[in-house]
Amino acid sequence: MTTTPTTSHWGAFRVRTAPGGAVTVEPHPADPSPSPLLGGVPGALHHPTRIARPAVRAGWLEHGPGPSSRRGAEPFVEVEWEHALDLVAAELDRVRNEFGHQAVFGGSYGWASAGRFHHAQSQLHRFLAQFGGYTGSRNSYSLGTSLVLLPHVVGDAEAVLRASSSWPTITRHTRLIVAFGGIPAKNVHVTPGGVTRHGTPGHLAALAAAGVDIALVSPLRDDLSDGPPTDWYPVAPGTDTALMLALTHTLLVEGLHDRAFLDRCTTGWDTLAGYLDGSADGIPKDADWAAPICGIAPDRIRGLARRMAATRTLVTVTWSLQRARYGEQPVWAGLALAAALGQIGLPGGGFGHGYGSMGDVGDTGSALRLPFLPQGPNPVDEFIPCARIADLLLHPGEEYDYDGTRRRYPDIRLVHWAGGNPFHHHQDLGRLRRAFARPDTVVVHEPHWTATARHADIVLPITTALEREDLGGGRRDTHLIAMHRAVAPYGEARDDHAVLAALAERLGFGAEFTEGRTPRGWLVHLYEEWADRLRADGAGDPPPFRAFWSAGEWRLPEQAAERTLFEEFRADPEGRPLATPSGRIELHSATVAALALPDCPGHPAWLDPPERLGTAAAERHPLLLVANQPATRLHSQLDVGAPSLSDKVAGREAVELHPADAAARAVGDGDLVRIFNDRGACLAGARLTDRLRPGVVRLPTGAWFDPVPGTEPPLCAHGNPNVLTADEPSSRLSQGCTGQHALVEIERWSGGEPPPVTVRHPPVLLTAPAMPAPESTP
Numbered sequence: 001m002t003t004t005p006t007t008s009h010w011g012a013f014r015v016r017t018a019p020g021g022a023v024t025v026e027p028h029p030a031d032p033s034p035s036p037l038l039g040g041v042p043g044a045l046h047h048p049t050r051i052a053r054p055a056v057r058a059g060w061l062e063h064g065p066g067p068s069s070r071r072g073a074e075p076f077v078e079v080e081w082e083h084a085l086d087l088v089a090a091e092l093d094r095v096r097n098e099f100g101h102q103a104v105f106g107g108s109y110g111w112a113s114a115g116r117f118h119h120a121q122s123q124l125h126r127f128l129a130q131f132g133g134y135t136g137s138r139n140s141y142s143l144g145t146s147l148v149l150l151p152h153v154v155g156d157a158e159a160v161l162r163a164s165s166s167w168p169t170i171t172r173h174t175r176l177i178v179a180f181g182g183i184p185a186k187n188v189h190v191t192p193g194g195v196t197r198h199g200t201p202g203h204l205a206a207l208a209a210a211g212v213d214i215a216l217v218s219p220l221r222d223d224l225s226d227g228p229p230t231d232w233y234p235v236a237p238g239t240d241t242a243l244m245l246a247l248t249h250t251l252l253v254e255g256l257h258d259r260a261f262l263d264r265c266t267t268g269w270d271t272l273a274g275y276l277d278g279s280a281d282g283i284p285k286d287a288d289w290a291a292p293i294c295g296i297a298p299d300r301i302r303g304l305a306r307r308m309a310a311t312r313t314l315v316t317v318t319w320s321l322q323r324a325r326y327g328e329q330p331v332w333a334g335l336a337l338a339a340a341l342g343q344i345g346l347p348g349g350g351f352g353h354g355y356g357s358m359g360d361v362g363d364t365g366s367a368l369r370l371p372f373l374p375q376g377p378n379p380v381d382e383f384i385p386c387a388r389i390a391d392l393l394l395h396p397g398e399e400y401d402y403d404g405t406r407r408r409y410p411d412i413r414l415v416h417w418a419g420g421n422p423f424h425h426h427q428d429l430g431r432l433r434r435a436f437a438r439p440d441t442v443v444v445h446e447p448h449w450t451a452t453a454r455h456a457d458i459v460l461p462i463t464t465a466l467e468r469e470d471l472g473g474g475r476r477d478t479h480l481i482a483m484h485r486a487v488a489p490y491g492e493a494r495d496d497h498a499v500l501a502a503l504a505e506r507l508g509f510g511a512e513f514t515e516g517r518t519p520r521g522w523l524v525h526l527y528e529e530w531a532d533r534l535r536a537d538g539a540g541d542p543p544p545f546r547a548f549w550s551a552g553e554w555r556l557p558e559q560a561a562e563r564t565l566f567e568e569f570r571a572d573p574e575g576r577p578l579a580t581p582s583g584r585i586e587l588h589s590a591t592v593a594a595l596a597l598p599d600c601p602g603h604p605a606w607l608d609p610p611e612r613l614g615t616a617a618a619e620r621h622p623l624l625l626v627a628n629q630p631a632t633r634l635h636s637q638l639d640v641g642a643p644s645l646s647d648k649v650a651g652r653e654a655v656e657l658h659p660a661d662a663a664a665r666a667v668g669d670g671d672l673v674r675i676f677n678d679r680g681a682c683l684a685g686a687r688l689t690d691r692l693r694p695g696v697v698r699l700p701t702g703a704w705f706d707p708v709p710g711t712e713p714p715l716c717a718h719g720n721p722n723v724l725t726a727d728e729p730s731s732r733l734s735q736g737c738t739g740q741h742a743l744v745e746i747e748r749w750s751g752g753e754p755p756p757v758t759v760r761h762p763p764v765l766l767t768a769p770a771m772p773a774p775e776s777t778p
């Protein structure tokens, strides 16, 4: 039995390997609240869906590159590594010679695995940059809207997230948290890159112990654990902006707003006030106006506003609110509400974004930048906002707006994806399937036969983090972890780095890509370079690599426990201005207003989303689906692990619905149901609960997409919500992802024997007849 240290996006842990190769895991001893996701690791590691050998889609192998609607519908032919690498190198070379470097899409959005060196995207971007360039992608599905909006409003999006008021400050000073989207305990186990000490569950317990009141504004009661004293405001999804405006209106008309703070630290209040009181458009945004939109009674709205003004109040907005049409508005309106209260910059007051979205928001772990692999500049300046992937592939040459610029989609011929699963994460998967039919070639690096691998032409089997050595740690982590190799690579799987080094070798820049180092040599180099910098800056004194490696970890220096967002700015707005044009918080932005975008005006405003409860579209599809993050896995990762599998209902992903909605459809607990709208349909297992707002149903993301062959629009046999979501941007300002909401209808499955879930078996794999090597390689 050997025990090795490692880390993951859901926490640091130890791997115990029995002589026969059987693996068990145990959490890091310093972790007070280990993630339940850990339990998914052993089952996923050697699951039959692991990719054992390189494989090429039969039609591509036969006919060569070209658009094909057969992607995802053909068997694969397993080939030798040398053959697969020759094919990829030759195709990269052909595409750049015939169409130019911008014809290669290397945006490759997605999470992949923890590990600072073997980070799949960093490896791919370094490779493609040295290759001569590629079309990249910007921002994230997580925060695509806020990352574009916040610089206009507070100068720097990252600063808001990085410098968010700390949990110890909140538990000490805050009396009332108004939590739009709640503080879901299910999400805080995850932080990109790793987390050793999960702090948030303890902080939530401390909130309860301190008797901090929480106003939970969410369609789901489970967005807050049962501990703290809670008033539940079961808002209709997509309508928080109306509620926030009405709260701010109450503060305004009752004189509860802080005029001195607004004058000193913000700009645009008068414009916003004119919109709130109706002098701008004749419609006062009062509680009576908001109530029928958001589903919260007027007296509850007014009462909440008065309570907020009477005590130290933190307004928090989870990231989910901006992952929707007009997603800028609830973030901007939330900031305006906090500004009107005048508590921004006071301990325990003000605004927060993402408490309960990610484990590190509000954490006090290390602020150090960790070792990283240099990617080098991309010689091509083409990029897309990441959620525009289907538009990019479907509409080459078409123009679109992005953050005040007008851009044009390049013509993509080759898609190279390493780390990330677009056939899980993107909206309207039926449309994405059509988009993926367009390029000449799709290359995917993957450990598992995910839907994305199945929609590729050339599939390269990749090791998991347990099968290689690395350095691991996340934003605000407490430890840098020596990730030892725990088990041998699965089948013929290779590291992304090894694959790209072999391709670079074939394309003539092998030495530049590896700089002559082995992977272990890279770890030593990245670590020592980082340690030297820390010592030079006086920021820490890590041991030499060998000592670090044998100890298995190094304890990172942590930040002070107390931290208040915008404290310095509030103390001295003239001397410490924000990086906005006015130097202040912009409740009206002249820059945004000048863009004259109908879907993002110059101040926070109520824009009616096309899909919400009570709109015309709801007549045919009357239920509002919340497609939020799953509790039992990280997106699609670990869907074949034990926690995720044991949570399925009727063999499919569980959809939660209110007993009244179920009764109206003769759906019983545990029944197989079909969820559908005009974009697609999926099967799911019904789970009845009164802990959500009637009319709202919940189907989380990440069940592996399992389209029933021949269905168009697709019927997913397994329950991936993205067959139902719309591929529409949040706005023309940010072009962010809007996957959180969709209108749907549900019926009990009555179609006889239901289509089976097939995605937990590998696709049909053929063996290549002895294949001659291609004549020449570049």
Ligand SMILES: Nc1nc2c(c(=O)[nH]1)N[C@H]1C(S)=C(S)[C@@H](COP(=O)(O)OP(=O)(O)OC[C@H]3O[C@@H](n4cnc5c(=O)[nH]c(N)nc54)[C@H](O)[C@@H]3O)O[C@H]1N2
Binding pocket: 109, 110, 111, 112, 113, 118, 120, 141, 142, 143, 323, 417, 418, 419, 420, 421, 422, 424, 425, 426, 427, 445, 446, 447, 448, 450, 462, 463, 464, 465, 496, 627, 628, 629, 634, 635, 636, 637, 701, 721, 722, 725, 737, 739, 740
């Ligand atoms: N409807 C709806 N859709 C959403 C969301 C939503 O709220 N609603 N949320 C969105 C959000 S916030 C996000 S971040 C995205 C997440 O979307 P993704 O990041 O695409 O999701 P993952 O399932 O984490 O995909 C990671 C993939 O990388 C693979 N992988 C792991 N390690 C390695 C490695 O070392 N090398 C390689 N080559 N591959 C590796 C895994 O097997 C997995 O297939 O989903 C988005 N989609």
Ligand SMILES: Nc1nc2c(c(=O)[nH]1)N[C@H]1C(S)=C(S)[C@@H](COP(=O)(O)OP(=O)(O)OC[C@H]3O[C@@H](n4cnc5c(=O)[nH]c(N)nc54)[C@H](O)[C@@H]3O)O[C@H]1N2
Binding pocket: 141, 142, 143, 180, 181, 182, 184, 186, 187, 188, 189, 190, 217, 218, 219, 220, 223, 235, 236, 237, 238, 239, 240, 318, 319, 320, 321, 323, 356, 357, 358, 626, 627, 628, 629, 630, 631, 632, 633, 634, 635, 740
């Ligand atoms: N276990 C687990 N944790 C994760 C992830 C995972 O896959 N699994 N993914 C991680 C990633 S990549 C990210 S970006 C973050 C995402 O963090 P978030 O985007 O904050 O997470 P979600 O779970 O999508 O949404 C949080 C809650 O918002 C509520 N909500 C949805 N729509 C509305 C609305 O219109 N109004 C209000 N008031 N509430 C609404 C939902 O009930 C939901 O549970 O989570 C991270 N944490």
Ligand SMILES: [Mo]
Binding pocket: 140, 141, 142, 143
């Ligand atoms: Mo995300």
